[in-house]
Amino acid sequence: MLNYGVIGCGAVFEVFQVNALAQASGVKLLAVCDINQDRLSAIQKKYQVPRTYTDYHALLQDKDIEVVMINLPQHLHREIALKSAQAGKHVYVEKPIATTLKDARDIIESCRENGVKLCVGHQRRFITTELKAKEMIEAGELGKIFKVRAVACWFEARKSLLSKDWWYKKECGGGPLMRWGVHKTDTLHFLLGKKPLRVYAEMGQFVHQGGGVTVEDNLLALYRFEGDIIGELEVSNSQHEWKFGGEYIEIFGDKGTLRYWPSEGIMRIYIPGNKDPLPGCEETIEIIPDGKEMIRIHESFVKSIEKNTSPPVTGEEGYVALEMALGAYYSAETGKAVRFPLTNEAGG
Ligand SMILES: NC(=O)c1ccc[n+]([C@@H]2O[C@H](COP(=O)([O-])OP(=O)(O)OC[C@H]3O[C@@H](n4cnc5c(N)ncnc54)[C@H](O)[C@@H]3O)[C@@H](O)[C@H]2O)c1
Missing domain, CATH: 3.30.360.10 (Dihydrodipicolinate Reductase; domain 2)
Structure with missing residues (x-):
């Protein structure tokens, strides 16, 4: 069982992800983070998520979080993906991996350097x-x-x-x-x-x-x-x-x-x-x-972390889609x- 911390609780989180995370075996939604306090409180209340953060740095310092899921608009993916990898967290980043190929390469490289897995949200x-x-x-x-x-x-x-x-x-x-x-x-x-x-x-x-x-x-x-x-x-x-x-x-x-x-x-x-x-x-x-596509991608990602195998959608595959x-x-x-x-x- 891996503990997930989600950064960004907007539309994709509510429409596609939160129920999938609850149903995916091997996944525990431990924490959510959003700069919008009202949204965060509403999410916490509705889905009973144990921990909440308004500052993603604090979520990254939470030692119990093993996987960070980045649900931010694409131009914001790079910075938080890099900091997540540097904090030793596995990274699930929503699609597209980034808005530029340079950012995408930085994300892939940082995950590699820090020995964490990277999966891109091409659950389709x-x-x-x-x-x-x-x-x-x-x-x-x-x-x-x-x-x-x-x-x-x-x-x-x-x-x-x-x-x-x-x-x-x-x-x-x-x-x-x-x-x-x-x-x-x-x-x-x-x-x-x-x-x-x-x-x-x-x-x-x-x-x-x-x-x-x-x-x-x-x-x-x-x-x-x-x-x-x-x-x-x-x-x-x-x-x-x-x-x-x-x-x-x-x-x-x-x-x-x-x-x-x-x-x-x-x-x-x-x-x-x-x-x-x-x-x-x-x-x-x-x-x-x-x-159940979102459930499948997370179950497969968790397995890839536990068994040290290739993630279901690699950074390189996300890179090709962006390119x-x-x-x-x-x-x-x-x-x-x-x-x-x-x-x-x-x-x-
Ligand atoms: N896989 C899919 O099928 C699918 C579907 C829709 C969207 N997406 C992708 O998911 C990502 C998010 O899309 P969305 O529609 O949920 O966006 P959104 O704008 O609805 O939500 C983004 C959330 O991030 C929060 N946020 C912004 N900056 C933050 C920060 N620094 N720290 C914490 N929270 C912050 C905002 O307050 C907001 O609640 C995008 O990359 C989008 O392309 C994927």
Whole structure:
């Protein structure tokens, strides 16, 4: 059983994490920290967390804390991740690992130097539909994969967008690409198990303009992966969509096609053999997501600490997801295709 101390008790903590931490075997939520005293008191009262801190330095001095979970806006990850590692705590940092590759490298390096484990919060890898897609690819059910597409597009009301400054400011890692598209860059990398080689992207502020908004509201990126695979990523926070309609994954192999709606749980597989397309060749399976992805990632992280094995999502994997996103930004800003690894000039 490892004692967790959580720094930052905002939306992700309440919506995704607190119940998962309570259910994950091997995890004890011992302490929470937030600079917002009212929020901290409300969380403490609602979830009966034994210890509370308004200053994260005090949480880091708590000798009973073994794992620090960093749930802060992404531009604040670096400093606290480094101090957590220096205090000898294992680090679970929310996605994206950071807002710059330099910060991400510092976090990875500091955890390595201090002999602590690092896990990046790409828990979507553990959604049942994503696990099934990965299993099908690896079993060769779709044949040789040549194209993948990840789409995460919906509408964010202006009032909601402006409710948190880090959501709409570029320097804070706001924008659909950094806020949720980075889950999809991770999904593409995870599903294919291949390195991205280059990217070309287009983006713009078509709808959410003015009022201090400095982030894209739409971005389309085209990746080339090793293994002769094309990947496409599309993100938007200004596209009107029905519930779940704007989030899906498509995987094309030389034997068949898989389309799925990861959060909804519908997976359509079309494997025609040598026949022309016929009605009825398409099989639809329903895998209702069990909502336990956050539990799985923490149970796996705790095991990796206890058994001294690789964490479920390593710092290096979080780095690739971020690098794919930053490469897309650089391409869209310069109008050029950009190669990986990114050069210094491109944010590398
Ligand atoms: N894994 C996922 O699916 C997922 C989903 C949503 C958000 N996230 C990520 O989680 C992170 C947090 O997002 P959020 O939506 O919870 O943000 P939020 O703005 O709702 O909450 C951040 C909290 O941190 C607190 N805080 C700020 N500075 C602090 C400090 N120095 N010490 C202690 N507390 C401090 C704030 O008071 C606030 O309560 C981001 O990196 C975000 O991208 C991940």
